[in-house]
Amino acid sequence: xxxxxxxxxxxxxxxxxxxxxxxxxxxxxxxxxxxxxxxxxxxxxxxxxxxxxxxxxxxxxxxxxxxxxxxxxxxxxxxxxxxxxxxxxxxxxxxxxxxxxxxxxxxxxxxxxxxxxxxxxxxxxxxxxxxxxxxxxxxxxxxxxxxxxxxxxxxxxxxxxxxxxxxxxxxxxxxxxxxxxxxxxxxx
Amino acid sequence: xxxxxxxxxxxxxxxxxxxxxxxxxxxxxxxxxxxxxxxxxxxxxxxxxxxxxxxxxxxxxxxxxxxxxxxxxxxxxxxxxxxxxxxxxxxxxxxxxxxxxxxxxxxxxxxxxxxxxxxxxxxxxxxxxxxxxxxxxxxxxxxxxxxxxxxxxxxxxxxxxxxxxxxxxxxxxxx
Amino acid sequence: xxxxxxxxxxxxxxxxxxxxxxxxxxxxxxxxxxxxxxxxxxxxxxxxxxxxxxxxxxxxxxxxxxxxxxxxxxxxxxxxxxxxxxxxxxxxxxxxxxxxxxxxxxxxxxxxxxxxxxxxxxxxxxxx
Numbered sequence: 001x002x003x004x005x006x007x008x009x010x011x012x013x014x015x016x017x018x019x020x021x022x023x024x025x026x027x028x029x030x031x032x033x034x035x036x037x038x039x040x041x042x043x044x045x046x047x048x049x050x051x052x053x054x055x056x057x058x059x060x061x062x063x064x065x066x067x068x069x070x071x072x073x074x075x076x077x078x079x080x081x082x083x084x085x086x087x088x089x090x091x092x093x094x095x096x097x098x099x100x101x102x103x104x105x106x107x108x109x110x111x112x113x114x115x116x117x118x119x120x121x122x123x124x125x126x127x128x129x130x131x132x133x134x135x136x137x138x139x140x141x142x143x144x145x146x147x148x149x150x151x152x153x154x155x156x157x158x159x160x161x162x163x164x165x166x167x168x169x170x171x172x173x174x175x176x177x178x179x180x181x182x183x184x185x186x187x188x
Numbered sequence: 189x190x191x192x193x194x195x196x197x198x199x200x201x202x203x204x205x206x207x208x209x210x211x212x213x214x215x216x217x218x219x220x221x222x223x224x225x226x227x228x229x230x231x232x233x234x235x236x237x238x239x240x241x242x243x244x245x246x247x248x249x250x251x252x253x254x255x256x257x258x259x260x261x262x263x264x265x266x267x268x269x270x271x272x273x274x275x276x277x278x279x280x281x282x283x284x285x286x287x288x289x290x291x292x293x294x295x296x297x298x299x300x301x302x303x304x305x306x307x308x309x310x311x312x313x314x315x316x317x318x319x320x321x322x323x324x325x326x327x328x329x330x331x332x333x334x335x336x337x338x339x340x341x342x343x344x345x346x347x348x349x350x351x352x353x354x355x356x357x358x359x360x361x362x363x
Numbered sequence: 364x365x366x367x368x369x370x371x372x373x374x375x376x377x378x379x380x381x382x383x384x385x386x387x388x389x390x391x392x393x394x395x396x397x398x399x400x401x402x403x404x405x406x407x408x409x410x411x412x413x414x415x416x417x418x419x420x421x422x423x424x425x426x427x428x429x430x431x432x433x434x435x436x437x438x439x440x441x442x443x444x445x446x447x448x449x450x451x452x453x454x455x456x457x458x459x460x461x462x463x464x465x466x467x468x469x470x471x472x473x474x475x476x477x478x479x480x481x482x483x484x485x486x487x488x489x490x491x
Binding site: 022024025149 | 376377378379382476478479
Binding site: 199200286288289317318319320348 | 375377378380381382396398399402422
């Protein structure tokens with residue numbers, strides 16, 4: 001069954017399922033740094049002010065996410081190049097870490113694997129396929145996001161290649177897997 | 189709110205149809221809330237339109253969004269006791285605001301958080317993808333959030349939206 | 364003006380546009396981006412691209428229409444158009460039928476999901 005819609009100023013959608021989910025290929029980035037900030041929700045604007053003021057050449061992010069605790073606190077994550085971790089975390093700490101319960105911490109080094117496919121948001125079971133494949137083999141997941149047509153998974157350092165081969169058992173990928181170590185000069 | 193002096197040009201904003209937010213958290217990082225949620229939704233053939241999962245400190249947390257039409261069914265499935273030690277919470281009407289392209293820029297990330305934080309619209313979750321910053325906020329406040337972002341970013345006049353029928357569900361055109 | 368060839372990538376999936384552009388830039392191309400048919404024409408008029416990679420299913424103006432407009436415009440008809448046709452065998456019919464595709468004037472048709480390495484080979488063939 002196929003359903004689609006298209007109209008002026010409207011987004012196109014397609015809803016369907018494949019037995020073996022296609023991807024545009026896996027990308028892995030190794031030896032990154034994960035900055036975790038805990039702060040009250042009412043301080044989101046202060047966090048934004050701090051982040052937008054970071055004036056470091058070549059500073060960028062590979063992944064960022066926010067989750068709420070369900071109470072009045074939230075967790076903000078920024079995955080960046082290792083050589084930027086201290087400068088960025090110091091900058092954020094100076095500007096926001098003033099109140100009770102607020103903290104800035106680092107997990108470093110970590111690896112990242114990400115991949116995308118057509119209309120991932122329109123199909124069920126894709127996240128389950130990815131996480132299930134890793135869980136079966138006991139691969140720890142430090143952070144995960146399924147957003148737009150991408151899936152991002154942060155894993156412990158040295159696990160990127162193993163993770164890629166586990167995922168390749170359940171996802172269809174082009175032959176080449178692109179992998180590289182990251183410096184601050186290559187943002188993505 | 190004062191407009192930012194030099195707005196950053198961006199290609200666009202997309203607004204989703206109405207979604208239902210599920211949050212599972214556990215005080216133990218050994219409880220796999222992410223797998224629990226994904227498994228239930230996959231078994232029931234429900235698309236996940238957005239998902240974040242983290243393990244801050246000793247905790248385990250996952251936030252997922254599905255189409256609003258699944259609200260009752262998902263709530264029932266999760267509250268029926270699915271065999272894991274996690275506390276489910278729900279927000280019944282949320283929407284996804286997608287800002288693009290983010291260019292991996294801390295300036296764009298920071299200004300978007302500043303804009304939404306100052307406007308007072310809630311951010312239930314956020315995640316980046318290759319090119320997009322996606323924010324989950326109240327469905328009824330998506331346009332307010334869009335307006336707040338326009339204070340800092342130079343954006344097309346109208347956001348891209350998915351068509352809605354009178355009952356708020358997504359219109360689909362069969363062929 | 365750079366000697367590098369300019370490729371315009373048009374798709375309503377911003378992540379796919381980014382992925383294709385990253386790959387093209389790694390292969391020494393310059394890139395321009397658009398997310399619907401109207402923006403595609405804006406980019407084309409700003410700077411004439413050597414090649415356009417054009418998705419079919421897009422808001423505002425679909426890829427078939429943009430393709431035919433390019434190919435019927437005396438000023439732009441020589442631009443190579445690579446059309447990314449919709450979702451292949453998984454979708455048996457959509458509001459954009461394959462018949463539409465056959466009557467479009469694109470230089471090349473590639474079914475989605477694309478293989479980026481294959482796409483690069485096609486782009487190099489047409490721009491060399």
